Amino acid sequence: MVEAIRKSTREERERWIKEAKYNLFNLKSDHVFIDLLTDSGTGAMSDRQWASLVLGDESYAGARSYHALREAIREILGFEHFLPAHQGRAAENVLYSAIVRAGDVLPGNSHFDTTKGHIEFRGATALDCTIDEAADTRLEIPFKGNIDLDKLEAALERYPREKIPAVVLTVTNNTAGGQPVSMENIRQVSALCRRHGIPLQVDGARFAENAYFIKTREKGHENKTIKEIVKEMFSLVDIMTMSAKKDAIVNMGGFVAFKSEELWKKCQMYCIMNEGFITYGGMSGRDMNALATGLDEGTELDYLESRVRQVARLGARLDEFGVPYQRPAGGHAIFVDAARVLEHVPREEFIAQTLAIELYLEAGVRGVEIGAILADRDPVTRDNRYPALELLRLAIPRRVYTDNHLDVVAVALKNVFDRRESITRGYTITREAPIMRHFTVELDVAAR
C-alpha cells in the first residue's frame, strides 16, 4: 500500500510539538513527515499477506487460521505449543501472570520496556546482565547484544532457584541498539540455565534480524539458511514471547510459545482471562493468517538483506557527516549517541529527548528517546534512573521508506549536528505516569 506523507513548515512544527507537551507520541501522524518512531506494526504487508486476510477463518474455536499459525510456529520456530495474544506485551502478561511473583529476579540482557514494566509491576526485578562493551557506542564488535556470562552466573548463584522464574534473552537487543546475540552466546546461556534448572525465555521480537547477523557475522553459519539458523536458535530455548508487529511484519499480533506442555496449560487460564480463548487469544482469524505468512516471509534471506542493508546505509550516510551512533548499525534502527551530540544539555534535562525534538523541528522526522525518560524511576527510591547511554532511536519500518527518504533523515540530522553547540537547554517533566512514563509524559522547556 502506498500512503501520502505531508510536509510542514518549521512554524507549524513548533506549534504542534508545544501542543504535544514536547512528547513525540502525542503528535498526530499527519504532522510527521518521516515517521521513525517505531518499527512496530508499521511495516507494509505483502500481496501474499493481504491475500491471506481474505481467507481468514473467524470461528471462535479451532479456526483454520489458528491451525495455520500453529503450523508456522511449529515449522519455522520449532515450538509445539503456543497461545496467541494481541501483541508482545500481552504475551508477556499471560506468561508472567503464571510464573512471576513479588521478590523474583529475572536476569537477562537489556529487557524491553514493556517486559521490564510487567516484571516491576509484579514487584520483581529485571536484572540487566548485558556485556559492558554495549555501553561504548564507538566500539565495533559483531555481537554487542550478548549476555555477560559471568554476570549471569553470579546472579544465578546469588538468588535461590525458586526466585528466578526465567532468564530473559532479548534478540536482537533493542535497548543496546538493535544489537544481535551470537549463537554461541545463546548456546552458553542455555547451558547455564539448564545447569541451574531455570527456563530460558527468548523475547524474539526481532529473531529473524538476529539470525541474519548470525549468518553474516558468526563463523560456521555462513552457509546455513536463515530458517536453519532460526531453528537452531530456538532449539536452545524453552519459552518464546513474540511481538509479531516486528519481524513477522504484521500490524498487530503476538504469541507466547512453549516447549513445556505443562507450562502451556498453566498459562491458558491467563490467556482466556485477558486475551481470549486459546485458539485466538486477542487476534482475529485473518490476522493469524497474515502472521503465519509473515513468519515465512520475514525469515527469507533476500528480504532480510534488503532490510538490514537499508539500516546500514543510513548509518553510512551519518558517517559522512560525523554524526555518532551506536556502532555497528543495528538490525532495525540507528541509535544516535545523543550525549556525544548535545554535550551542553545536562542529563537532568533529558539529552536524547532534546535531540528528538530538535530533529522533529528541523524536518518533521519523528524518532524516539531511549534514555532517562524511558529508564523511568527506581521502583524503590523513586529517583530518576540515568542509563549508561542517551540514545535517539531512528527505527526503520519494514518495506515502507525508500533510501531517498532516509537521505532526508540523514541530512536533517546533519543540520542539527552542525548547530549542536547552540543547543544547550533541555526539558523538564511536568507530568508523568508511575510506570512506563515515556508514552504519556508531559514536558516543558527547562527554565534557566
Ligand SMILES: *Cc1c(COP(=O)(O)O)cnc(C)c1O
Ligand atoms: C515491541 C517489543 C515488545 C512488546 O511488544 P508489543 O507488541 O509492542 O506489545 C517486547 N519486546 C521487544 C524486544 C519488543 O521490541
